[in-house]
Protein backbone atom coordinates (compact mmCIF):
# COMPACT_ATOMS: atom_id res chain seq x y z
CA UNK A 1 0.00 0.00 0.00
CA UNK A 2 1.11 3.54 -0.70
CA UNK A 3 -0.20 6.90 0.42
CA UNK A 4 -0.85 10.01 -1.66
CA UNK A 5 -2.36 13.17 -0.31
CA UNK A 6 -5.11 15.31 -1.75
CA UNK A 7 -2.45 17.97 -2.34
CA UNK A 8 -0.21 15.59 -4.31
CA UNK A 9 -3.20 14.91 -6.55
CA UNK A 10 -3.89 18.57 -7.24
CA UNK A 11 -6.19 19.32 -4.31
CA UNK A 12 -5.88 21.86 -1.51
CA UNK A 13 -5.65 19.73 1.66
CA UNK A 14 -3.47 17.03 3.22
CA UNK A 15 -6.00 14.23 3.48
CA UNK A 16 -4.25 10.93 2.80
CA UNK A 17 -5.48 8.30 0.35
CA UNK A 18 -4.09 4.80 0.58
CA UNK A 19 -4.15 2.30 -2.24
CA UNK A 20 -2.41 -0.52 -4.08
CA UNK A 21 -2.34 1.36 -7.38
CA UNK A 22 -2.41 4.89 -8.74
CA UNK A 23 -5.95 4.23 -9.95
CA UNK A 24 -7.03 3.48 -6.37
CA UNK A 25 -5.78 6.81 -5.05
CA UNK A 26 -7.09 8.73 -8.08
CA UNK A 27 -10.54 7.23 -7.54
CA UNK A 28 -10.34 7.98 -3.82
CA UNK A 29 -9.39 11.56 -4.63
CA UNK A 30 -12.32 11.84 -7.05
CA UNK A 31 -14.72 10.70 -4.30
CA UNK A 32 -13.08 13.02 -1.77
CA UNK A 33 -13.40 16.03 -4.11
CA UNK A 34 -17.07 15.28 -4.81
CA UNK A 35 -17.84 14.91 -1.12
CA UNK A 36 -15.92 18.03 -0.12
CA UNK A 37 -17.67 20.20 -2.71
CA UNK A 38 -21.06 18.70 -1.83
CA UNK A 39 -20.37 19.64 1.79
CA UNK A 40 -19.84 23.26 0.69
CA UNK A 41 -16.03 23.30 0.68
CA UNK A 42 -15.19 25.91 -1.95
CA UNK A 43 -11.43 25.30 -1.61
CA UNK A 44 -11.92 21.97 -3.37
CA UNK A 45 -14.00 23.32 -6.25
CA UNK A 46 -11.14 24.05 -8.71
CA UNK A 47 -9.65 20.58 -8.19
CA UNK A 48 -13.12 19.07 -8.57
CA UNK A 49 -13.60 20.89 -11.88
CA UNK A 50 -10.17 19.76 -13.07
CA UNK A 51 -10.97 16.15 -12.20
CA UNK A 52 -14.39 16.35 -13.89
CA UNK A 53 -12.67 17.69 -17.01
CA UNK A 54 -10.25 14.75 -16.98
CA UNK A 55 -13.07 12.21 -17.04
CA UNK A 56 -14.68 14.10 -19.94
CA UNK A 57 -11.48 14.47 -21.96
CA UNK A 58 -9.37 11.45 -21.12
CA UNK A 59 -7.05 11.79 -24.10
CA UNK A 60 -6.14 15.38 -23.25
CA UNK A 61 -5.51 14.31 -19.68
CA UNK A 62 -3.07 11.50 -20.38
CA UNK A 63 -0.16 13.65 -19.27
CA UNK A 64 -1.76 14.24 -15.88
CA UNK A 65 -2.43 10.53 -15.41
CA UNK A 66 1.09 9.67 -16.45
CA UNK A 67 2.50 12.16 -13.91
CA UNK A 68 0.21 10.85 -11.16
CA UNK A 69 1.17 7.26 -11.91
CA UNK A 70 4.85 8.18 -12.01
CA UNK A 71 4.59 9.99 -8.67
CA UNK A 72 2.79 6.98 -7.20
CA UNK A 73 5.41 4.57 -8.56
CA UNK A 74 8.18 6.59 -6.95
CA UNK A 75 6.59 6.59 -3.50
CA UNK A 76 7.90 4.17 -0.89
CA UNK A 77 5.62 1.34 0.23
CA UNK A 78 3.96 2.09 3.59
Ligand SMILES: [Zn+2]
Pocket residue numbers: 006007011012013014015032036044
Ligand atom coordinates in the same frame (compact mmCIF):
# COMPACT_ATOMS: atom_id res chain seq x y z
ZN1 LIG B 1 -8.73 17.55 0.00
